Amino acid sequence: MSxxxxxxxxxxxxxxxxxxxxxxxxxETSGKLLNKWEIDTNKEDNGRYILSEIVSSLNHxxxxxxxLKIEHSNIKGIGIGxxxxxxxxxxxxxxxxxxxxxxxxxxxxxxxxxIPVKVGNDANVATLGEMWxxxxxxxxxxxxxxxxxxxxxxxVIDEKIVSGFYGAxxxxxxxxxxxxxxxxxxxxxxxxxxxxxxxxxxxxxxxKRIERKDxxxxxxxxxxxxxxxxxxxxxxxxxxxxxxxxxxAKYLGIAMASxxxxxxxxxxxxxxxxxxxxxxxxxxxxxxxxxxxxxxxKDTQIKLAALKNDAxxxxxxxxxxx
Amino acid sequence: MSxxxxxxxxxxxxxxxxxxxxxxxxxETSGKLLNKWEIDTNKEDNGRYILSEIVSSLNHxxxxxxxLKIEHSNIKGIGIGxxxxxxxxxxxxxxxxxxxxxxxxxxxxxxxxxIPVKVGNDANVATLGEMWxxxxxxxxxxxxxxxxxxxxxxxVIDEKIVSGFYGAxxxxxxxxxxxxxxxxxxxxxxxxxxxxxxxxxxxxxxxKRIERKDxxxxxxxxxxxxxxxxxxxxxxxxxxxxxxxxxxAKYLGIAMASxxxxxxxxxxxxxxxxxxxxxxxxxxxxxxxxxxxxxxxKDTQIKLAALKNDAxxxxxxxxxxx
Numbered sequence: 029m030s031x032x033x034x035x036x037x038x039x040x041x042x043x044x045x046x047x048x049x050x051x052x053x054x055x056e057t058s059g060k061l062l063n064k065w066e067i068d069t070n071k072e073d074n075g076r077y078i079l080s081e082i083v084s085s086l087n088h089x090x091x092x093x094x095x096l097k098i099e100h101s102n103i104k105g106i107g108i109g110x111x112x113x114x115x116x117x118x119x120x121x122x123x124x125x126x127x128x129x130x131x132x133x134x135x136x137x138x139x140x141x142x143i144p145v146k147v148g149n150d151a152n153v154a155t156l157g158e159m160w161x162x163x164x165x166x167x168x169x170x171x172x173x174x175x176x177x178x179x180x181x182x183x184v185i186d187e188k189i190v191s192g193f194y195g196a197x198x199x200x201x202x203x204x205x206x207x208x209x210x211x212x213x214x215x216x217x218x219x220x221x222x223x224x225x226x227x228x229x230x231x232x233x234x235x236k237r238i239e240r241k242d243x244x245x246x247x248x249x250x251x252x253x254x255x256x257x258x259x260x261x262x263x264x265x266x267x268x269x270x271x272x273x274x275x276x277a278k279y280l281g282i283a284m285a286s287x288x289x290x291x292x293x294x295x296x297x298x299x300x301x302x303x304x305x306x307x308x309x310x311x312x313x314x315x316x317x318x319x320x321x322x323x324x325x326k327d328t329q330i331k332l333a334a335l336k337n338d339a340x341x342x343x344x345x346x347x348x349x350x
Numbered sequence: 351m352s353x354x355x356x357x358x359x360x361x362x363x364x365x366x367x368x369x370x371x372x373x374x375x376x377x378e379t380s381g382k383l384l385n386k387w388e389i390d391t392n393k394e395d396n397g398r399y400i401l402s403e404i405v406s407s408l409n410h411x412x413x414x415x416x417x418l419k420i421e422h423s424n425i426k427g428i429g430i431g432x433x434x435x436x437x438x439x440x441x442x443x444x445x446x447x448x449x450x451x452x453x454x455x456x457x458x459x460x461x462x463x464x465i466p467v468k469v470g471n472d473a474n475v476a477t478l479g480e481m482w483x484x485x486x487x488x489x490x491x492x493x494x495x496x497x498x499x500x501x502x503x504x505x506v507i508d509e510k511i512v513s514g515f516y517g518a519x520x521x522x523x524x525x526x527x528x529x530x531x532x533x534x535x536x537x538x539x540x541x542x543x544x545x546x547x548x549x550x551x552x553x554x555x556x557x558k559r560i561e562r563k564d565x566x567x568x569x570x571x572x573x574x575x576x577x578x579x580x581x582x583x584x585x586x587x588x589x590x591x592x593x594x595x596x597x598x599a600k601y602l603g604i605a606m607a608s609x610x611x612x613x614x615x616x617x618x619x620x621x622x623x624x625x626x627x628x629x630x631x632x633x634x635x636x637x638x639x640x641x642x643x644x645x646x647x648k649d650t651q652i653k654l655a656a657l658k659n660d661a662x663x664x665x666x667x668x669x670x671x672x
Contacts, residue, residue, distance in 0.1 A: 113646055169515055183612060190507055192614025193491055194646045202644040203611040204604050207529060215644055282526050286605070289525040290505060290612045292514025322524040322537055324435055324516045 039098055040348045041106045041143075042157075043082060044150060044340030045069065047125035050082060053341035054089070057104060057349060059161045062096070064341060065089060074127035082108075083140045105144040105348030108133060109153035109340045113195030118147035121195070146347045150340055152189045152198050154299070155182030157343030162334040163297050171293045172333065173200055173280070175302035178214075179222035179229075183291060188350060201226065203286065205279050224279040227255035227302050234258050234272045243268050259305040273305075274312055281316025288325045299333030306332065361420055362670045363428045363465075364479075365404060366472060366662030367391065369447035372404060375663035376411070379426060379671060381483045384418070386663060387411060396449035404430075405462045427466040427670025430455060431475035431662045435517030440469035443517070468669040472662055474511045474520050476621070477504030479665030484656040485619050493615045494655065495522055495602070497624035500536075501544035501551075505613060510672060523548065525608065527601050546601040549577040549624050556580050556594045565590050581627040595627075596634055603638025610647045621655030628654065 039062075044051040046069060053064040067085050070077045086106075090098050110133065112123030118134040137145045148156075155172035158164040164172070164184075173181040179201030183190040190197045201222035202215050209219035211232075223229045231253055238248055245268035246261050247253060261269035284296055296317075303309065314330050321328070335342055361384075366373040368391060375386040389407050392399045408428075412420050432455065434445030440456040455469045470478075477494035480486040486494070486506075495503040501523030505512040512519045523544035524537050531541035533554075545551045553575055560570055567590035568583050569575060583591035606618055618639075625631065636652050643650070657664055 185507065185512055190613055192610075192647075193616040194614055194649070196610065196614040196644055196646040197612065199611050199614070199644055199646070201611075203608045204642040205608075217642070217644070283608070286525045286527075286608045287612050288514075288518065289521050289523075290519065290609050291512055292516055292518040292521070294515040320526040320539070322518060322521055322539070324518040324521070325514075327516070 038102055038104055039096075040104045040345045041086065042341035042343065042345030042347075043106065043108045044153070044344055045078065045082075045108065045110055045126065046150070047071075047111060050078070051337070051341050052082070052086065052089070053338070053345060054093070054098075055342075055345040059342075059346075061338070061342070063089065063093065064338070069126070071127055074129070075123075078126060079133065079136050080140060083137070086141070100141070100143050103143050105146060106137070106141070107146045107148070107153065107344035107347035109148055109150035109344045111150050114147055114149045114152075114191060115193075115195045116191050118145070120147070144348065146350070148189055148344070148347055149182070149191065149195060149198070151180040152182035152184075152191065153343035153347060154335075154339035155184050155198070155297070155343065156189055156346050157335055157339035157341070158297050158299070158333055159184055159187065159343075160346040161342050162339060163331045164295060167295045167329075169291070169294045170297060171198075171284075171287055171291070171295075172297040172299055173284070174300035175225055175227070175280075175298065176300035177226060177228055179226045179300075183293075185291065189347070200283060200287065203283050205283050221279060221283045225276045225283075225302075230255045230258055230272060230276050230302065233275060234269065237268050237272060245269065255302050256304070259308065263308055273309065277309065277312035278316045280313050281318075282320050284313070284317045284330075285320035285322075288321050288328060292325055293328065295329035295331060297331050297333050299336075299339065303332050360424055360426055361418075362426045362667045363408065364663035364665065364667030364669075365428065365430045366475070366666055367400065367404075367430065367432055367448065368472070369393075369433060372400070373659070373663050374404070374408065374411070375660070375667060376415070376420075377664075377667040381664075381668075383660070383664070385411065385415065386660070391448070393449055396451070397445075400448060401455065401458050402462060405459070408463070422463070422465050425465050427468060428459070428463070429468045429470070429475065429666035429669035431470055431472035431666045433472050436469055436471045436474075436513060437515075437517045438513050440467070442469070466670065468672070470511055470666070470669055471504070471513065471517060471520070473502035474504035474513065475665035475669060476657075476661035477506050477520070477619070477665065478511055478668050479657055479661035479663070480619050480621070480655055481506050481509065481665075482668040483664050484661060485653045486617060489617045489651075491613070491616045492619060493520075493606075493609055493613070493617075494619040494621055495606070496622035496655075497547055497549070497602075497620065498622035499548060499550055501548045501622075505615075507613065511669070522605060522609065525605050527605050543601060543605045547598045547605075547624075552577045552580055552594060552598050552624065555597060556591065559590050559594060567591065577624050578626070581630060585630055595631065599631065599634035600638045602635050603640075604642050606635070606639050606652075607642035607644075610643050610650060614647055615650065617651035617653060619653050619655050621658075621661065625654050
C-alpha cells in the first residue's frame with residue numbers, strides 16, 4: 029500500500045428516501061458534509077426503480093468528484109433511511125409512501141453496487157444524525173421527537189439506533205395518551221399522541237375551539253389555518269391559541285415523562301416543522317415534562333433539533349460507522 | 351496450562367441485596383445454579399457492613415465447595431443487584447432501603463476481593479435473569495414489569511440492561527398514567543401507574559369501592575384485605591373485584607402500549623407477587639394491551655415470570671457474562 033493511500037480520507041454516504049424526493053450526501057467519516065444533492069422519488073410500479081436510480085445518481089456524482097479521487101474501496105458504506113418500519117436485519121415489510129411491500133433493500137443493493145449498505149427507519153436515522161452533528165452532539169443516549177404532519181421519532185442508546193422487534197421503536201406518535209379523544213387516528217386507534225401534538229392535531233383543536241365560540245380569538249377569521257398561525261397568535265397573547273398549544277405541550281410532556289420511565293435518556297430533541305415555533309414551545313414542554321416526570325430525571329435536557337431536513341442524510345451516513 | 355485447567359468449569363456469582371435479606375448464588379457460566387444461600391441485611395450504621403459481610407459469607411461458602419475446586423481465578427465475576435437507581439458506571443447515589451448514600455460498590459469491593467464486579471439495579475438485573483433462565487429464554491429484547499407493593503421493572507435490549515442516564519430506566523411504576531388521580535404517590539406526583547397496578551393500588555381501589563357501597567361484594571366483610579383476596583373474589587365472579595382488577599389491567603395495558611411505542615420489545619414478562627394471580631390477570635392485560643397498541647406490534651408476547659425470587663441472583667450472575 030502506498031503512502032498516498034495511507035493518508036487518503038475515508039468517506040461515507042447518507043441517503044434519505046422521502047415520498048417526493050431522495051436526498052443524498054457525501055461525507056468524510058469525520059462528519060464533514062462534502063456534497064449533497066437530490067433526485068425525485070420515482071413511485072412508478074410500486075417504487076421498483078427507486079434503488080437503481082439511487083445507484084445511477086450516486087455513481088454519476090462520485091464521478092464528478094475528480095479531485096477527491098474517491099473509489100468504491102474507500103467508501104466505508106452507504107446508509108439509507110426509509111419512510112416505514114425497518115427491522116434489525118434491514119428489511120422493509122411495507123412503506124406506504126413508496127409503495128414497497130417486503131423489499132430487502134440490502135440484498136437488492138448488493139446486486140447493484142459493491143459497497144456495504146445499512147438500512148434504517150428515517151426517523152430513527154435522523155435521531156442518529158442529530159447525535160452525530162446536531163443538537164445531540166456529545167450525548168450517547170437520546171430521544172428525538174419529530175412534530176410534523178404526524179408525530180414520529182427515534183431512540184438512540186449507547187450511540188446505537190433502537191429499531192424494536194417489529195421496527196416500531198420510536199413510534200411516539202401512537203402512544204395512547206388522550207383518554208377522552210373520540211375521533212380516530214389514521215392508525216385506527218383513538219387518543220394517539222399525534223392527535224394532539226402534530227401540526228394536524230394542533231390545527232384540528234384550534235378549529236374545534238373556534239367553532240365553539242367560547243372566547244374571541246384573532247384566529248376566528250383566518251382561512252386555511254396553519255400551526256404557524258396558531259403559534260404566532262399565541263406569541264401575540266391570544267388566549268384561544270395559548271390554550272391550544274398548552275394542550276399539545278401537556279400531552280407531549282406526559283408522553284416524554286413516560287418515555288423517561290422506560291429508557292431515561294440524557295436529552296430529548298424536538299424536531300419537525302412544529303418545532304420551528306421555538307422557545308414558546310420548548311418552555312411549555314419543559315413545564316409539563318417537569319410536572320410529570322419522576323424526580324430522579326428532573327435534569328433531563330430538552331433541546332430543539334439543529335440539522336432540520338439534513339438530519340436524515342447525516343444519520344444515514346453515521347449508521348455505517350457503527 | 352495443564353489439560354486439567356483447560357476443561358475446568360467456569361463460575362459466576364449472583365447477589366441480590368434486599369432490604370431484609372441478601373440472596374447469593376453460585377452458578378456455572380452455562381446458567382446452572384449450583385448452590386444458593388442467604389444472609390440477613392445488616393442495616394446498622396447506614397448499611398456500612400453490608401459489603402464486607404457479603405465477602406465473608408462468599409469466601410466461607412466457596413470454602414465449603416471442596417469438590418468443585420473453585421479458585422478466585424476461575425470465577426468470571428460477581429454480579430450484584432441493588433434496590434435503588436444504579437448508573438452505568440456502577441455507582442449508587444442512594445438506596446433508601448439500605449441506608450446508602452453515594453456508595454461506589456465496585457471500588458469498595460475491589461478492596462475486599464480480587465474478582466471483577468458488576469453492579470445493577472435489582473429490577474433491571476431480575477429482567478436479565480428471566481432472559482437467561484426464565485420466561486424470557488431465547489429472547490434478546492424484553493421488558494419485565496414487577497407488580498408488588500410497588501411497580502418496578504427492567505428493560506433489556508440486545509441482551510444488555512438499559513440503565514438510563516439517571517439510573518431510572520424501567521421505572522414503569524412512575525409513568526404518568528391515571529389523569530384523574532387526586533391521591534399522591536410516594537414519589538410526590540399524582541397518577542403514577544403503581545397507584546393502580548401495584549398490590550397496594552389494587553387494595554386501595556377495592557376499599558374505595560367497598561366504602562361507596564354501590565354494589566354488594568363478597569369482599570364487604572373481609573378484614574385485612576389483600577390483593578390475593580381480590581383476585582380470588584374476581585375468579586368467583588364478584589363484580590366489584592372484577593371492576594377493580596380490570597381497572598388495574600387497563601392502566602397496565604395502556605402503559606405497556608406506551609412502552610412498545612418507545613422500544614417495541616419482543617416480549618413482556620409480568621412478575622412480582624400480584625402476577626401470582628396468573629391467567630385471569632394475563633388475559634385482562636393482553637386485552638387492554640391490544641386495544642391500545644399500534645397494529646405493527648400486535649403480536650408482542652406477554653408472559654408470566656418463571657424464576658420468582660431467584661430472578662435477581664440469576665440476573666446478577668448473568669451480568670458478568672456480558
